Amino acid sequence: MPERKKKRRxxxxxxxxxxxxxxxxxxxxxxxxIPIDITAGSEQEFVEDCPVFCHPHVIHVDQFEDGExxxxxxxxxxxxx
Numbered sequence: 377m378p379e380r381k382k383k384r385r386x387x388x389x390x391x392x393x394x395x396x397x398x399x400x401x402x403x404x405x406x407x408x409x410i411p412i413d414i415t416a417g418s419e420q421e422f423v424e425d426c427p428v429f430c431h432p433h434v435i436h437v438d439q440f441e442d443g444e445x446x447x448x449x450x451x452x453x454x455x456x457x
Contacts, residue, residue, distance in 0.1 A: 397437060397447035404429040412437060412445055423452060 395412040406428045413420075420437040433449035440446070 397445045399447045399449040401426040402451050403431050
């Protein structure tokens with residue numbers, strides 16, 4: 377009987393799922409899910425366009441010690457007035 381070669385399985389590194397949060401667009405009412413970079417700090421602020429309505433929002437993200445992530449948005453136009 378011929379000897380079979382053993383196939384080596386590649387060790388796969390499990391990637392942890394990237395944390396996500398969501399906010400509600402003030403213009404269209406859609407819930408927008410965004411990935412969160414937890415290495416960027418416990419308080420984050422950045423500008424992102426609503427993918428549905430295409431208006432920019434200032435996104436605020438808070439990360440708490442218990443792992444909870446909370447996000448909310450303000451219209452960039454409202455902040456500039």
